[in-house]
Amino acid sequence: MAKVLSGLVVGASLVLSAFLPITSDAAPTPVKQPQAQAAADVLPARPNTVRNPVRESAADPWMVFAEGNYHLLYTHGDKLVGVSAPSVAGLAAAPQQTLWQPPAGEACCNLWAPEIHQFDGKWYLYYTADNGNDAMHRMFVLEADHPMGPYTFKAKLDTGDFHSIDGSVMKLPDGRLFHLWSSGRANGQNLYVAPMSNPWTISGPPAQLATPDQPWEQNGRKVTEGPVSLIHNGKVYIYYSASACESPDYSLGVLELTGADVLSQSAWTKSSGPVFKRNDAGWVFGTGHHGFFTSPDGKEAWIVYHGVTSSNGTPVGSCSSGRAVRIGKVSYDAAGKPQLGVPKSSWETVTLPSGDPGADIVADGTYKLSPKNNPGNLLEVASCSTADAANVQVWTANGGACQQWKVTYNGDGSYKLLAAHSGKALDVANCSAANHADVIQWPYWGGDCQEWYLDALGNGYYKVLSKIGGKALDVDGCATAAGADVRVWPYWQGACQQWKLEKVG
Structure with a gap:
């Protein structure tokens, strides 16, 4: 027009x-925001x-x-x-x-x-x-x-x-x-x-x-x-x-x-x-x-x-x-x-455009995250370790607490993900913004390398992007095997970068 x-x-x-x-019982439920000003002051x-x-x-x-x-x-x-x-x-x-x-x-x-x-x-x-x-x-x-x-x-x-x-x-x-x-x-x-x-x-x-x-x-x-x-x-x-x-x-x-x-x-x-x-x-x-x-x-x-x-x-x-x-x-x-500017990277x-009401908020709760390239695997802390700097990988789903993540909205568009078994945060090692930086667990201290954007893709899938450099949570090499390492990498629409969030319980 x-x-x-x-x-x-x-x-x-x-x-x-x-x-x-998304409304299925297993999928994350976005928090619907009332329009009243009074509610806006609280939510x-x-x-x-x-x-x-x-x-x-x-x-x-x-x-x-x-x-x-x-x-x-x-x-x-x-x-x-x-x-x-x-x-x-x-x-x-x-x-x-x-x-x-x-x-x-x-x-x-x-x-x-x-x-x-x-x-x-x-x-x-x-x-x-x-x-x-x-x-x-x-x-x-x-x-x-x-x-x-x-x-x-x-x-x-x-x-x-x-x-x-x-x-x-x-x-x-x-x-x-x-x-x-x-x-x-x-x-x-x-x-x-x-x-x-x-x-x-x-x-x-x-x-x-x-x-x-x-x-x-x-x-x-x-x-x-x-x-x-x-x-x-x-x-x-x-x-x-x-x-x-x-x-x-x-x-x-x-x-x-x-x-x-x-x-x-x-x-x-x-x-x-x-x-x-x-x-x-x-x-x-x-x-x-x-x-x-x-x-x-x-x-x-x-x-x-x-x-x-x-x-x-x-x-x-x-x-x-x-x-x-x-x-x-x-x-x-x-x-x-x-002036059209320069095409933005992923x-x-x-x-968002002015007047845009903003994205739906993913409800706080405990979730399991499975990569689209092998839904049988889940994001986990390796060997269910509670140690600082323990590696994060994917492994065959087994119901363990180290394969569950407590997701909490930070109020600024980002989320923190804490391992349910240790209470430690999903973290980009050394707060690196580099491609292929490792992903570990680390005590939560509020750094950008411990905060993540969750961008909905449909059918319960999200791209999970680090606030420190905008790179996506990625199964290294798009491997499908249990034990494959998880890193951050520029988002290129790969199935190994798309994660299904399913609420536990």
């Missing part, structure tokens, strides 16, 4: 299923930070905050899907809902890059689909009364008899609507724009906006795609993805409207290089196919995009598996030009 707030207009976004907390503050990615196994993201929830849409392929949650921190665990199951025909297959926009009280969902042949990709639009639907088919958009993907709608400050999209042609994948008479009708011939004529747009293949507008203080920008999605150099460039005629390519000035690109030091690559959304209170602009990482920081790209949804805050320079903490 195009929404004007404090001089900011952003193309906004998406959809569905209300966030549901601890909800966690107000998150770490990327905010949704795994999802690409081509589009997000909007509306009707009390963030709605995140992403490519699924055979249907249109999305999730909803009141906090960004809840999107990773939110159950997926289907927004549109396509009928047989010209738009049956390969449904990509969904976006939702609100115009005149209605929600419009734009997507690309084909009949099973990629060359036949065309643009379509659905209509609903709410961001999560239910949706009904509205129209096929007339982008000409050409390959058409990644459609978006740009609403200018004067109210005019334009459709933006990408089309594969003989000279590469180009960007196009056309006027719209209403949200479902293109009313004039398309005009070419940009071609991949720069070296930084030609890594892997010649590509410019995924155009999305951002309008700030009357200035119009179109950010787009450049280079092949399978390249780690998949990145964002920008076109700035410096002339008067939106439909004239000469009226747009292209950036001299990517304005948002891979962060090798942060193990983030292939950063592209983005959208923009506003914070719940309307005061901030944020970017949502997908990126790729690897288990050892080796640069990678992907057009399929491994892509995950990430976010970052948009700032503005002295001239008012948007170990960097991000303060």
